[in-house]
Each structure stands twice: as C-alpha cells, then as structure tokens.
Amino acid sequence: MIAEVIVDIVHNEVDRIFDYICDDNVSVGMRVTVPFARGTATGFVIKLKPESDVPASKLKAVLRVEQGAPALKKECLDLAFKLSARYLCPKALVLRLFLPAEMRRGAVRESYRTSVKLLDPEAVFSPRAKRQEEIVAFLKDNGGEADAAFLRERFGTSPLESLTTKGIVRMEKKRVMRGPYLGLSKEPKEKPDLTAAQARAVDLIEGTDKTVALLFGVTGSGKTEVYLRLIESQLKRGKTAIFLVPEISLTPQMLSQLRARFGEAAAILHSGLSAGERFDEWQRLQSGAAKIAIGARSAVFAPLENVGLIVIDEEHDPSYISERAPRYNTFDVAYFRARYNHCKLVLGSATPSVETFRRAELGEFELVRLQERINLRPMPEVTIVDMRREIKRGNPSPFSGLLRDKLEAVLREGNQAILFLNRRGYSRTVLCRDCGYVAKCEHCDVTLTYHSDENCLKCHYCGAKYKMLSACPSCGGTQIRYAGVGTQRVERELHSLFPTARILRMDNDTTSGKEGHFKILKEFSSRNADILIGTQMVAKGHDFPFVTLVGILDADMSLHFPDYRSGERTFQLITQVAGRSGRAQARGEVVLQTFDPENYILRFAADYDYMGFYRYEIGMRQGTAFPPFAKIVRVLVSGEDEKKTLDVLRELYENLKQLYTENTDSFLFFNRMHAPVKRIADRFRYQILMRLSGGELLSKIYPICDGVAHKDVFIEVEEDPSNLN
Numbered sequence: 156m157i158a159e160v161i162v163d164i165v166h167n168e169v170d171r172i173f174d175y176i177c178d179d180n181v182s183v184g185m186r187v188t189v190p191f192a193r194g195t196a197t198g199f200v201i202k203l204k205p206e207s208d209v210p211a212s213k214l215k216a217v218l219r220v221e222q223g224a225p226a227l228k229k230e231c232l233d234l235a236f237k238l239s240a241r242y243l244c245p246k247a248l249v250l251r252l253f254l255p256a257e258m259r260r261g262a263v264r265e266s267y268r269t270s271v272k273l274l275d276p277e278a279v280f281s282p283r284a285k286r287q288e289e290i291v292a293f294l295k296d297n298g299g300e301a302d303a304a305f306l307r308e309r310f311g312t313s314p315l316e317s318l319t320t321k322g323i324v325r326m327e328k329k330r331v332m333r334g335p336y337l338g339l340s341k342e343p344k345e346k347p348d349l350t351a352a353q354a355r356a357v358d359l360i361e362g363t364d365k366t367v368a369l370l371f372g373v374t375g376s377g378k379t380e381v382y383l384r385l386i387e388s389q390l391k392r393g394k395t396a397i398f399l400v401p402e403i404s405l406t407p408q409m410l411s412q413l414r415a416r417f418g419e420a421a422a423i424l425h426s427g428l429s430a431g432e433r434f435d436e437w438q439r440l441q442s443g444a445a446k447i448a449i450g451a452r453s454a455v456f457a458p459l460e461n462v463g464l465i466v467i468d469e470e471h472d473p474s475y476i477s478e479r480a481p482r483y484n485t486f487d488v489a490y491f492r493a494r495y496n497h498c499k500l501v502l503g504s505a506t507p508s509v510e511t512f513r514r515a516e517l518g519e520f521e522l523v524r525l526q527e528r529i530n531l532r533p534m535p536e537v538t539i540v541d542m543r544r545e546i547k548r549g550n551p552s553p554f555s556g557l558l559r560d561k562l563e564a565v566l567r568e569g570n571q572a573i574l575f576l577n578r579r580g581y582s583r584t585v586l587c588r589d590c591g592y593v594a595k596c597e598h599c600d601v602t603l604t605y606h607s608d609e610n611c612l613k614c615h616y617c618g619a620k621y622k623m624l625s626a627c628p629s630c631g632g633t634q635i636r637y638a639g640v641g642t643q644r645v646e647r648e649l650h651s652l653f654p655t656a657r658i659l660r661m662d663n664d665t666t667s668g669k670e671g672h673f674k675i676l677k678e679f680s681s682r683n684a685d686i687l688i689g690t691q692m693v694a695k696g697h698d699f700p701f702v703t704l705v706g707i708l709d710a711d712m713s714l715h716f717p718d719y720r721s722g723e724r725t726f727q728l729i730t731q732v733a734g735r736s737g738r739a740q741a742r743g744e745v746v747l748q749t750f751d752p753e754n755y756i757l758r759f760a761a762d763y764d765y766m767g768f769y770r771y772e773i774g775m776r777q778g779t780a781f782p783p784f785a786k787i788v789r790v791l792v793s794g795e796d797e798k799k800t801l802d803v804l805r806e807l808y809e810n811l812k813q814l815y816t817e818n819t820d821s822f823l824f825f826n827r828m829h830a831p832v833k834r835i836a837d838r839f840r841y842q843i844l845m846r847l848s849g850g851e852l853l854s855k856i857y858p859i860c861d862g863v864a865h866k867d868v869f870i871e872v873e874e875d876p877s878n879l880n
C-alpha cells in the first residue's frame with residue numbers, strides 16, 4: 156500500500172503530498188512518523204492507494220503509527236482541503252486547526268486516579284481488624300467504590316493493603332476527566348414553555364429548505380431557548396450539535412445553561428482552558444461521549460460526527476473572523492459543515508451584520524424574527540447627552556452631570572451600574588473637542604488616522620495623505636485632540652466622586668489568567684461590587700438582574716474608527732451594552748454620552764431601530780461602493796529583508812496588474828503602497844489594495860498570490876478587512 160502523507164511542517168516548499176510505503180494497519184486520517192529530509196517528521200495520512208508515480212527506488216516506508224494520537228475524520232480532511240484552497244494556506248497549517256496543540260505534541264496525557272472497588276461485601280473481620288471493617292462499611296455506603304487516596308488518608312494505608320491482599324477489594328485505574336468550570340451548577344432547571352413566537356421560530360427553522368436561517372430577535376427575546384430546543388430535537392434523533400459564541404467571557408454562562416439542560420453531553424472548547432482540560436473535552440467529543448461542542452470560533456472545528464445543527468450566536472461579532480493565518484471566516488467553515496452534514500446553520504443576533512441581513516432580505520437565508528422581549532419587558536430608555544455642552548459648562552470629567560446624578564441614585568437604592576468605554580478607535584483618531592468634528596477621507600468617507608512619524612493624517616482604504624490639522628475646518632476651534640480616555644482614569648475619577656462605592660474594572664489588564672473574565676463577572680453578579688467599568692468585554696450577553704443603569708461614556712468613539720464598518724459596529728455595540736440594563740423587574744436606563752449627538756447611527760441605536768439603521772447603512776454602502784456592494788481585498792506582503800519584500804511585492808503587483816488590465820471594469824480601485832503601519836515586529840509591510848465590484852475574481856487572485864511565494868516573505872490575503880493597519 157502507498158500512503159499519501161501531509162507532513163506537519165508549515166513551509167511553502169513542503170506544502171505538498173508525499174508518498175510512503177505502508178502496511179495495512181495504516182488508515183486514512185492517522186498520524187504517522189515518516190523519514191523526512193535527513194531526519195523524521197510526523198504527518199497525516201490523507202489517502203491510501205495501490206501504487207505511486209514515484210519510482211520504487213525513491214520510496215521510503217512509514218516508520219510507525221503514532222499511538223494515542225486520534226485520527227482525523229474524513230469530514231475534517233475534506234474540510235481542511237477546501238479551506239486550504241479557499242484561503243491559500245498550507246495544508247499542514249489548516250490541519251492543525253482540527254487538532255489542538257496538546258494532541259499534536261503528545262505532551263498532554265490522560266489523567267488517572269486509583270479507585271477501590273468492593274468485591275466481597277459479606278466479608279467478616281476479627282475484632283482486631285476494625286479499620287478494615289470500617290473501610291468495607293464505608294464502601295457499602297458509597298455504592299461499592301471510592302477513591303484510593305481518600306481511603307488511605309481516612310483509614311490508613313495498611314488496612315487497605317490487607318483488604319487488597321485478601322481479595323476483598325480491588326484497585327482499579329480510572330480515567331479522570333478534567334472538566335472546565337466544574338463549579339458551575341449542573342442542577343437540571345425547569346424547561347420553560349415556549350412562547351408562541353419562540354415556537355413559531357423553532358418550526359420555521361426546522362421547516363425551511365434553506366441551509367441557513369437568521370434568527371433576528373431583540374436582546375432578551377429568548378433566542379437561547381430556541382437554540383436549546385433545536386439542539387434537543389437533534390440529540391433525540393441521535394445527532395450532534397455545535398454551538399458557537401463570540402467571547403470566552405460569555406462561554407461559561409452559556410455552558411451552564413447547556414449543562415443544566417443536557418448534562419455531561421455538553422463539552423466546552425476554548426483557548427482559556429488548561430491543556431489537560433482541553434485534551435479531555437476534545438476526546439469526549441471525538442469519542443462520542445459528549446454530543447454538543449460549545450465554544451468560541453475554533454470550536455467550529457470540533458471533532459463531531461453526524462452534526463445535526465450548528466448555531467452561531469451573536470453572528471455579527473468580529474471575533475468570528477480569524478486574524479491569524481489561516482484567516483478563515485467562521486461562517487464559511489460552518490456553512491461547509493452544514494452542507495456536508497445536510498443540517499441547518501442558525502445565525503442569531505439582535506443586530507445582524509449588514510451583509511447577513513441583506514442575504515436574508517434577498518431570500519438566500521430564512522429570516523426568522525422574535526419581535527418582543529420575553530414578558531414584554533420594555534427596552535431600557537436611552538438619553539443622549541451632548542458632551543460638547545458639558546465641556547462648555549466647564550466639566551472636563553468623563554462623566555456628564557446627568558450620569559453623575561443617576562449613578563448617585565443607583566448607589567443610594569442599592570442597585571448596580573455598568574460604565575462602558577468604547578476603546579476601539581481610542582488611540583489615533585483626532586477630534587475637535589469644541590464641535591465634535593472628525594476628519595474623513597474625501598474619497599472613501601472613512602475616518603483618517605494620525606501618523607506621528609510623518610505628522611499627517613492618512614486614509615487606510617486608499618492611501619491618501621492629508622496635512623495634520625492645526626485648527627478645526629468646521630468651527631475654527633483649536634482644541635484638536637486624540638479621542639478617548641482610559642479605563643484606569645475612569646476608575647480613579649469614579650473613586651474620588653463616590654469614595655464608598657465598590658468598583659470593579661474589566662479590561663485586558665484585569666482579565667488575564669484562566670477564567671479571568673469569569674471571576675470578575677461572577678463577583679459582579681454576586682453583588683460584591685456596585686459599579687463595573689469595562690470595555691467591549693462587558694457588552695456581551697451577560698444577564699445581571701440588578702443592573703438598572705448603563706453609562707456609555709464615549710458612544711461615538713467607534714464611529715471614528717478607520718473602518719467602513721464603524722457605523723455598524725457602533726450600532727451593534729450600543730444596542731448590546733444598552734441591553735445589559737433592566738434585565739429583571741426594574742426598568743433600565745441608559746445614558747449615552749457623545750460629541751456627535753445628531754449622528755444618525757446613535758439616534759437609531761437610541762430608538763432600538765435596527766431596520767432604520769439597516770436602510771440607512773445599506774444606502775451608504777451602495778453609494779460609496781463598499782461591501783456587500785463591493786469586495787475589498789488586501790494582499791499584505793511582509794518580510795524582514797526589505798529588498799526581498801519589495802521584490803516580491805513588485806512581482807506580485809505585475810501579475811495582479813495583468814488581471815486588472817484584463818478586467819478593468821471589475822476593479823473600483825487597484826494600487827500598491829506601504830501598509831499603514833510600515834513595520835511590525837521587524838517585518839517591513841507593503842500592501843496591494845483592491846476594491847472589486849464583486850467576488851468573482853477572488854478565485855483568480857488567490858492562485859496569483861500563491862504563484863509568487865517566496866521563502867522569507869509572507870503573503871497574506873484578507874477579504875473585506877476591518878482593521879487595516
């Protein structure tokens with residue numbers, strides 16, 4: 156037999172298939188060690204065939220099959236090849252997505268403990284063997300089995316040994332599963348009756364012929380219960396499910412709901428787990444012991460077979476697009492798996508991405524709505540505060556007068572508040588503090604970014620340069636500053652305003668470590684704090700019944716991010732943060748502070764008017780030819796040797812230019828330039844930017860980029876990138 160092997164070395168020159176002679180104990184998907192170059196390497200068998208085109212004299216044999224390393228399933232191999240072709244990425248790198256690092260390296264092992272099993276419950280003891288008798292009695296009371304270490308500690312080592320020798324008990328080695336978040340309650344919870352709207356949603360999703368359904372429901376409309384019912388009905392049919400959530404911080408909450416409903420059938424996969432936990436959870440899925448994989452983006456690669464449902468909750472979340480190679484979009488992977496398994500893919504959101512909603516509107520996805528909150532609880536009331544006026548009134552602090560008054564009331568009444576800081580776009584946008592003016596590109600309607608090395612403003616989408624402003628072109632004011640304040644400053648000022656308030660801060664500095672988010676959220680929800688200050692992390696999905704006030708300190712900051720999606724992101728963020736208020740009985744309130752109170756996006760968000768927002772935004776996208784009406788492609792070329800990098804860039808540019816010349820009608824923009832950040836981690840960065848009228852040329856662009864591969868220079872292709880830097 157001949158095995159086709161992909162060697163687990165990520166390098167362009169070895170990104171092909173190698174043939175090896177093998178025995179018939181080798182099967183597809185297995186991990187093997189093979190002779191490679193002058194040493195050995197491990198790899199995956201992707202195919203078996205009777206003979207090879209390679210001359211027999213040059214063929215080498217597989218050295219061994221790796222024990223304990225699980226095999227990749229057929230679906231995973233097929234998917235890996237699709238992704239490798241789609242995203243121009245070495246197959247070895249894509250295959251790694253399917254096997255967590257712990258598995259590949261073999262550094263993590265199963266964990267075992269010794270268990271004592273009672274064999275002879277009727278054993279009689281002499282009065283001197285009191286300890287032995289006690290052990291047997293204890294075992295009888297505990298189902299005939301107990302942990303050896305525990306028994307030794309409680310009753311001593313020698314009586315246990317005597318019992319073993321006499322054959323009254325037996326020692327057994329038992330696999331221990333290291334379960335994450337074991338502290339979570341596993342109490343089965345009462346299953347609520349579905350509301351009429353929820354029942355209709357379940358029927359619509361199960362009944363549609365379309366692969367993808369968009370569950371569009373306001374926050375608190377009970378989407379989760381719909382997912383749970385859909386999963387339940389698949390499990391009943393013997394199928395499995397994948398449930399994706401955007402953030403690590405959100406996972407434990409979802410997991411506890413899934414655990415409450417499905418018990419040990421739910422397994423969790425994410426990067427915040429210890430290697431041992433991830434290893435065990437992964438194996439529970441692979442072996443079929445667990446049927447539901449829940450986790451962030453990477454859980455879409457869960458080793459499940461017979462998938463009956465895939466859910467992407469909060470589908471609009473940017474974390475679903477990988478920013479590392481392979482830069483896959485979770486939707487693409489989920490869609491492939493759904494098609495492969497003939498199952499449904501459900502996208503859920505209160506604020507669907509503009510692209511997704513359009514596809515639903517055009518009939519490509521089934522649109523399913525949940526229009527009302529459970530129990531018809533009203534959405535919290537949003538008050539917009541003009542921060543320009545606060546500055547004119549001599550209040551330079553991050554808190555408006557209104558917000559201060561409301562915070563005081565919350566503290567007096569013993570409720571809780573969340574203060575949200577919009578850190579995205581915090582650093583390099585400049586803003587006029589007198590009138591709120593922000594400079595935009597004349598060609599792209601995208602916010603400009605300040606570059607201190609050249610003291611100028613740049614557009615990241617077309618490369619246009621503008622002089623740094625000395626006075627505001629709109630009002631003549633000279634208070635032109637970087638926008639935004641940091642969480643630490645907010646915390647300090649809050650302390651001096653309310654010295655007795657208990658304050659928690661949640662940002663990248665305070666959430667490091669495993670379960671870091673979880674701990675802070677748990678403290679807040681146990682009411683060990685009155686005010687939670689946080690960045691984007693606090694925006695998502697948490698249910699805090701005692702929060703009656705949400706303050707959005709700088710609502711417009713994300714509007715000024717140099718990104719064509721900045722309006723959309725702002726709308727989504729505000730809607731989500733606002734949804735944290737008034738989850739229980741008390742009516743919630745939201746104070747939204749901005750330098751741009753007339754802004755459409757903020758107005759739509761304050762009115763919870765998604766459709767108004769969508770129509771406005773889709774009109775803008777059409778007018779300026781941005782996605783979904785165009786496709787933006789950036790080819791990033793980077794390398795430590797600037798000359799080599801430039802050589803690759805030039806060659807790539809010439810080849811792409813040919814495509815451009817043959818298809819000028821399809822190109823709205825085509826040029827090469829420095830990347831906005833010219834050097835990162837010692838790598839010089841250049842880019843070719845393209846804006847295409849559609850996505851048809853992508854299948855030509857990828858191979859062109861593949862053709863110019865050079866050893867020490869990276870070529871990365873990004874589609875519709877959000878964050879150009």
Ligand code: ADP
Nearest residue numbers: 347348349350373374375376377378379380529
């Ligand atoms: P969403 O995910 O749409 O934001 P949730 O799933 O968090 O909404 O639901 C909001 C609240 O309503 C939760 O506290 C949930 O337990 C409750 N809930 C959901 N469905 C029902 C139902 N059918 N009956 C009673 N309460 C429900």
Ligand code: ZN
Nearest residue numbers: 596599614617
């Ligand atoms: Zn521009």
